[in-house]
Every structure is written in structure tokens, then in C-alpha cells.
Amino acid sequence: xxxxxxxxxxxxxxxxxxxxxxxxxxxxxxxxxxxxxxxxxxxxxxxxxxxxxxxxxxxxxxxxxxxxxxxxxxxxxxxxxxxxxxxxxxxxxxxxxxxxxxxxxxxxxxxxxxxxxxxxxxxxxxxxxxxxxxxxxxxxxxxxxxxxxxxxxxxxxxxxxxxxxxxxxxxxxxxxxxxxxxxxxxxxxxxxxxxxxxxxxxxxxxxxxxxxxxxxxxxxxxxxxxxxxxxxxxxxxxxxxxxxxxxxxxxxxxxxxxxxxxxxxxxxxxxxxxxxxxxxxxxxxxxxxxxxxxxxxxxxxxxxxxxxxxxxxxxxxxxxxxxxxxxxxxxxxxxxxxxxxxxxxxxxxxxx
Ligand SMILES: NC(=O)c1ccc[n+]([C@@H]2O[C@H](COP(=O)([O-])OP(=O)(O)OC[C@H]3O[C@@H](n4cnc5c(N)ncnc54)[C@H](O)[C@@H]3O)[C@@H](O)[C@H]2O)c1
Numbered sequence: 001x002x003x004x005x006x007x008x009x010x011x012x013x014x015x016x017x018x019x020x021x022x023x024x025x026x027x028x029x030x031x032x033x034x035x036x037x038x039x040x041x042x043x044x045x046x047x048x049x050x051x052x053x054x055x056x057x058x059x060x061x062x063x064x065x066x067x068x069x070x071x072x073x074x075x076x077x078x079x080x081x082x083x084x085x086x087x088x089x090x091x092x093x094x095x096x097x098x099x100x101x102x103x104x105x106x107x108x109x110x111x112x113x114x115x116x117x118x119x120x121x122x123x124x125x126x127x128x129x130x131x132x133x134x135x136x137x138x139x140x141x142x143x144x145x146x147x148x149x150x151x152x153x154x155x156x157x158x159x160x161x162x163x164x165x166x167x168x169x170x171x172x173x174x175x176x177x178x179x180x181x182x183x184x185x186x187x188x189x190x191x192x193x194x195x196x197x198x199x200x201x202x203x204x205x206x207x208x209x210x211x212x213x214x215x216x217x218x219x220x221x222x223x224x225x226x227x228x229x230x231x232x233x234x235x236x237x238x239x240x241x242x243x244x245x246x247x248x249x250x251x252x253x254x255x256x257x258x259x260x261x262x263x264x265x266x267x268x269x270x271x272x273x274x275x276x277x278x279x280x281x282x283x284x285x286x287x288x289x290x291x292x293x294x295x296x297x298x299x300x301x302x303x304x305x306x307x308x309x310x311x312x313x314x315x316x317x318x319x320x321x322x323x324x325x326x327x328x329x330x331x332x333x334x335x336x337x338x339x340x341x342x343x344x345x346x347x348x349x350x351x352x
Contacts, residue, residue, distance in 0.1 A: 002025070002027070002028045002029070002077045002078060003028070003029045003031070003074060003075050003076050003077050003078075004021060004028055004029070004030055004031070004076070004077065004078045004079070004080060005031045005033055005070075005074070005076045005078070005079050005080070006018050006021065006030060006031065006032050006033070006079075006080045006082065007033045007034065007061060007079070007080070007081045007082055007083035007109065008033075008034055008040075008081070008082035008083030008084060009032030009033070009034055009045070009056075009082070010032065010034040010036055010040035010041055010042055010044060010045065010056075011034070011039050011040055011041075011044075011082065011083075011086070011194075012039070012044075012086075012188065012190075012192050012193050012194055012197075012227065013082055013130070013188055013227055013230055013231065014032070014034070014082040014083070015041075015044035015045050015192050016190070016191075016192070016227050016228055016230070016231040017080060017082065017231045017234050017235075018030060018032050018045060018048070018054070019045065019047070019048055019231075020228075020231045020232070020234075020235055021080075021235070022048045022051050022053060022054045023048065023051075024235070025053075026052075026053055027053075028053060029053055029055070030053055030054050030055070031055050031056075031057055031074060031076070032045070032054070032055070032056050032057065033057045033059050033061070033070070033083070034056070034057075034058065034059075034083065035058070035059065035060045035061070035083070036058060036342070037085075038194075038342070039085075039086065039087075039194050041192070041194075041336065041341050041342075042056065043332055043335065043341055044192045057070070060105075061083050061101065061105035061106070061108055061109050062100050062101060062104055062105045062108065063108070064108040064111065064112070067108050067109060067111075067112035068111075068112050068115065068116075070112070071112045071113065071115070071116035072116065076113065076116065077124060077125055077126070078125065078126040078127075078128070078238065079109065079113055079126070079127045079128065080128045080130065080234065080238060081106065081109055081127070081128065081129050081130060082130045083101065083105060084101055084102050084105075084162070084165075085097050085098045085101045085102055085158070085161070086158070087158070087194075087196055087197070088134075088156045088158045088159075088289065089196070089289065090158075091156055091157035091158035091161070092156065092157060092289070092290055092291075095157035095161075098157050098158055098161040099161055099164075102158075102161035102162055102164070102165050103161050103164045103165055103168070106129070106165035106168055106169065107165075107168050109127075110127065110168060110169065110172045110178070113125075113127050113178070114172065114176055114178055117178075118176070122177065122178060122179045125179050126179050126180075126181065126238065126243070127169070127172075127178055127179060127180045127181075128180075128181050128182070128183075128234070128237065128238050128241075129165065129166065129169040129180065129181075129182045129183075130182075130183060130185070130234065131162050131165070131166050131182055131183065131184045131185075132159065132162050132184055132185060133146050133184050133185060133186050133223070133248065133250065133296050133298050134154065134155075134156065134158065134159035134162065134293065134296065135152050135153075135154050135159050135162050135163040135166060135184060136150045136151075136152060136153060136154075136184070136296075137152070137153030137154060137155050137159075137293065138153075138155060138293035138294045138295060138296070139294065139295040139296065139297055140294060140295070142295075144297070145297045145298060145299035146184070146248060146296065146297065146298050146299060147248065147299045147302075148184075148245075148246045148247070148248055148302055152166075152167075155291050155293055156291055156293070159293075166182060166184075166246075169182055170182070170244075173243070173244050179243045180243065180244065181237060181238070181241040181242070181243055181244070181245060181246075181247075182245075182246040182247070183233065183234065183237050183241075183246065183247045183248070183249050183303075184246065184247075184248050184249070184298075185225065185230050185233070185248075185249035185250065185298075186222070186223035186224065186225050186249065186250035186251070186253075186296060186297075186298045187222045187223060187224050187225065187296070188224075188225055188226075188227040188230050189224055189225075189226065189227065189318065189319070189322055190226050190227035190228060190318065190321070190322050190325070191227070191321075191322065191325040191326075191329070192227075192332075193227070193322075194336065195333060195336060195337060198222075198257065198260070198261075199260075199264065199319075199322065200326060200333075201213075202261055202264050202265075203264065203268065203322070203323055203326045203327075204326070204333060204337065205282065206264065206265060206268040206272075206279045206282065207268070207272070207326075207327070209282065210282065211282055211283075211284040212261055212265075212279075212282045212283045212284060213284055213286045214257060214258055214261055214283055214284065214285050214286065215257065215285075215286060215287075215288045215289050215292060216285070216287075216288035216289075216292065217258070217285065218256060218257045218258025218259075218261065218283075218285065219256055219257070219258065219294070220256070220257050220292055220293070220294055220295065221254050221255065221256050221257075221294065221295035221296065221297070222254070222255060222257065222260075222295075222296055223250050223251065223252070223253055223254050223255075223296050223297045223298050224251065224253050224255060224260075224315060224318075225249065225250055225251040225253065225311060226251070226311065226312075226313045226315075226318035226321075226322075228312070228313075229251065229311040229312055229313060230249060232309065232312070233247075233249045233303060233309050236303070236307050236308070236309045237303070237307065237309075240307050241307065242306075247302055247303040247306075247307070248298045248299060248300055248302060248303065249298065249300060249303055249309075250297070250298025250299075250300040251298075251300070251311040251315070252298075252300065253311075253315050254295070254297050255315075258283075261283060262280055262283075263316075263319065264279075264319065264323070265278075265279035265280040265282075265283070266279075266280075267319060267320060267323050268323060271323060271324075271327060
């Protein structure tokens, strides 16, 4: 039996990874380690919380002693590391939180894994670090894409902290011969997305007839991937990725923010039975984010050609599914926007 520690499993992407591993691999033992920050929500996993091969552990990766004790107690074979502070705007107001979790937390996790694995050799072990395309900086030439060889050029405190953690993971692979593998993915969207991020924020605001804040002129370009396709890519890389390698993950799906918001408005008008053009009137241009990267675009040929992964959903289909999920899960959204989800699940966890 394989024992896998997934960090950040109560968050947006982590919850889809946990669900995929718990349901697809009943023979594995899956531990989900999460601090339950504002972004962690156990409601994301309510459908699998009683699965026999699943255990939730509340804990903080900035606590090195806690991690050493955990690895002494649980015979971890593989780590899939997603826990992070993930919102660029928050990194601008509080960079140190990003240094602590994304850099110090990652190094703590590397140390705990290395120290527990080194005695018996690294055979059968694997440390997988989940990262972002934002480490590559911003593209200005429309012909250009981020490849695995693109030099790092992070522009925000968030991307700088993720870049630092990527470097540490590679350094542990090089220096201690730890079995590491990394991926850098483009922007995700889908169910359980925290409504501070563009797509769920717009869905929430359109539904409630609130202004739709679009940074600058809305010309920034992002490359969107359905979150379940990212979870499938993580499964593929965890099992078949070559040790020491990095894989870029993306869907060749670039959208200017303003075009994406207009598309969402039109989908929402149809779903809510409003005349076409109603929601678009809510669009409000606001002062641009400081240092806002212009364009991200991933060249995903390596994972496609070498590992046979490809996205399963076209963007319009994924967006329809996402809108339907948010409209059908109003309670989830209300609990998150009101902050109730934290106290409810805190007390539930305390009673277990
Ligand atoms: N969201 C995207 O579009 C995207 C794209 C590419 C890569 N990534 C990366 O994927 C990972 C997950 O992103 P997400 O969007 O799901 O993030 P998220 O903010 O939704 O979730 C992060 C999770 O980590 C947990 N966490 C935070 N600090 C912790 C700590 N100190 N100890 C333990 N747990 C802690 C939170 O409680 C939360 O459950 C991140 O590493 C992020 O950099 C995200």
C-alpha cells in the first residue's frame, strides 16, 4: 500500500487532487495535511471525508517540529505539495505570509521528508512540488510561450515565493539526490474556487447584481485550465513523470480578462433568464494591480508528448460546468462569503 501525503488538500486545487486519489486508488492511504487558512474549506471534501483510505490532519507546514513528528508517525512514500498562500493581491499587502508558507514551509517539508527517507534510501519515494507558470514572469511577444526552459523572472511577491520554493526543491534533488519532480501550471478554474479569484468573483457578483471589477483595461491575458484536468495532470506526473524533471501544464487556452468577463456575463444572462447584455453593464474598470503581468501562455507539449496527458474539456464547456456548479451550490458560496465555513468546520473537526 502506498501512503501519500497531500498538502493543501482542503484548498481549491488540492481538494480535486485528494478526491481523485482517494477514489481512483482505494489501495493507497491518503493523508491530507492542511492548516485550514481562509482558503481551506473541508466542505470541498464532504463527499469523501468518510472514505476508509482518507485521513485529514490539521497542521501548519511552517512548523518544522510538527512535520518531523508527522513523518516519524506516518510512513509516507510520496508527497504531493500544494499548500501555499496563492493570491497575488494578498502577496502585495502581506509578502511575509508568502515567504513563510511558500518558502519556509516548503523547505520544512523537504527536510522532514529527506530526514525520514534517507535512512532506508530514496527507493520508491517521491516528492512532487506543484507550482505555477507565474514564476516565468510576463510575456510581451504574442508569438512566445513559456517552456520548461524559460528563465525564471517572477514579478510579484507571490511568484517570487513560488520561484524560491521551486529552486529549493530542485536544489534538494541535486544536492541530496532526493527524488523530486515539479510542475508549473497555468490559471485554474472550476468548482470550489475561492471567490476572491477572477472567475468565481465575477459569477458571484453577476448573480448579486454587484459591480464587476476589471483591472486596468482588461487586456491582461491568462491561459485557463479546468481544475479537474490539472488534477489529472498531477496524477500523471506523480506516477509517470521522470524524476528531476519539470512539466508545464496548460490547455493552450488564452483569454483577455475582458473577453472572459463578457463571455461569463453572456452565459449568466442566459442561465438567469436575463436579457442578453444585462450583466455586461455591471463591468467596472478599476485601477490596475501593481506590477500586473501582461500575458501568461503555457507550451504544454512536453507533458502531452512524453506522458500522454491532454485536457479533457473545451473552455466553453468547462465554464458552463463551473457556472452551473456555483449556481447549484449557493450554500457553499454563501458560507464562504460570510466566513461561516470556518467556524462550522472548525467545530466539526474539534468534535471528531
Ligand atoms: N489556482 C491556480 O490557478 C494555480 C495555478 C498553478 C499553480 N497553483 C499552485 O497550486 C497550489 C494550490 O493552489 P490553490 O489555488 O488550490 O490554492 P488555495 O489558496 O485554494 O489553497 C491553498 C491551501 O493550502 C492551505 N495552506 C495555506 N498555508 C498553509 C500552511 N502554512 N500549512 C498547511 N496548509 C496551508 C490552505 O488552508 C488551503 O487549503 C499552490 O501551490 C499554487 O501555487 C495554483
